[in-house]
Amino acid sequence: MVNDLIFPDILLYLLDMVGIIACAIAGTLLAQHKGFDIAGCILVSMVNAIGGGTLRDMALDRHPLFWMTDLNYVIVITVTSLILQIFFHLYHKIDNALKLFDAIGLAAFSVIGFKVALTQGMSPLIAIMMGVWTAIIGGMLRDIICNEIPLVLQREIYITASIAGSVTYLCLQYVGVSAGINEFIMLFVIFAVRMLALRFDWHLPSIRLVA
Amino acid sequence: MVNDLIFPDILLYLLDMVGIIACAIAGTLLAQHKGFDIAGCILVSMVNAIGGGTLRDMALDRHPLFWMTDLNYVIVITVTSLILQIFFHLYHKIDNALKLFDAIGLAAFSVIGFKVALTQGMSPLIAIMMGVWTAIIGGMLRDIICNEIPLVLQREIYITASIAGSVTYLCLQYVGVSAGINEFIMLFVIFAVRMLALRFDWHLPSIRLVA
């Protein structure tokens, strides 16, 4: 996914890995809760971490898929899942860290998906969708495999944070902000919206003007 | 999906949009019932409306995907879903209209999927499958995301209507009917089978010759 690493691509790659680790942890925890075995837990953590990017690349016809050329993804996920399965009792101490990692992942995945779509020549509307897609499809597939109603579709600010970041990027691009700085701002906006939503328990309502 | 609009392609495009609207409505209704937020409802309505065509295009290696070049799809779905969410109380008045729209969508989606596969040089058997695929996968994915057993696989005439239309097309093509007229007939056959099935409560049995 990252071919020629120039700053801020290095930063983005590192934040991407933080998100991958957060997803691997979240996937393993749910799979353990469902009583899956070692291999099942690793598989669910992979789906959670790279499922969204995989479907995005397949939809945009980008081959080979990003995790086929950069084996770091598969290795990081497997190691994370195994460590967590062995030292599961440590989990209660990492709950808050997980929320932080998860928000970093949401921001990094959105920026990557958004950038990739623009690079492929897609319109801004499709790029916004691909940012959301990359960020949430993995978690959705995890919940579907584990026979749960997807968490990200319920009353949580995930999709909204991703869209807010993309729209900010497009506005700032319009007024002439350079791409490098703009990506930083987009990352920060998504991360901030998500953390504020967690802190103040924001969520999107169901709308209904007339009862 | 529709590049050079000549009649009857314009009609097919309009019927396609009717089907898209029906799917967006059905997706939003189920998502609301499950308590998803605004963004979640829009996402489920998108999956319902364009999920089948997306997987068909990915399977047939047609890139870019149809909704990436024609933004009408994404816009129509989003607007439909938002209007429905705001004026939800009107739903009870549109129940019968929804069934009609749904039947139109089944017919239009089947014809489009069938045509696309033939255009890509697939055999008739694969074309029949792609017609079914385009027509029902979206609703199946909607039900999977919402943790329901897919409605289209149960005792309802959906798949059968789509196959009946495709087989009619192939038979009439064999006796020399031109493609334009043949598409009309295929559309009508699928629509008629579906409406008659609803009217007279037809459904496919489970078969078992020997108890």
Next chain:
Amino acid sequence: MVNDLIFPDILLYLLDMVGIIACAIAGTLLAQHKGFDIAGCILVSMVNAIGGGTLRDMALDRHPLFWMTDLNYVIVITVTSLILQIFFHLYHKIDNALKLFDAIGLAAFSVIGFKVALTQGMSPLIAIMMGVWTAIIGGMLRDIICNEIPLVLQREIYITASIAGSVTYLCLQYVGVSAGINEFIMLFVIFAVRMLALRFDWHLPSIRLVA
């Protein structure tokens, strides 16, 4: 999938078909249990039998998909599912045969997925994943559609058997065993591990070093 049939490709093709039949039977049985109609049962049996290979080919950008050029797959699945639906009462006599077929399918699907990935120039790690993917995704999709928690992710030796076969292949390749013989050995290892696991009720534990 099989273009120039030379031995042992013919054997592999036959074993593949045995696996396809086993998957079609398993899919039809679960779909019947869920009360799906004739068409729904056929669709679930197709997802079970060719779902894994379809996603593998889409991920590796191999087009057209294997079942689009070789219609035997679709025909064998449909006929198998129909025969089973008509003579359902015979099922109790085929339970043990099904487990045998299923193990043959696991072995054949793993070898095919593993070979295909290597042929596409993928690294060994990705090839191992593609072997697992081809062998288990179909059954996972079947369970997801039928709203069940995927069996293959639970305490059953499926993924492990597939990985054991792939690792054996890679080790023997390293010491110079020719590809033809090596494939036989890989097939046998997977089949043997699966049958032994069934016979002696082996399963992978959940690991946790510290309580």
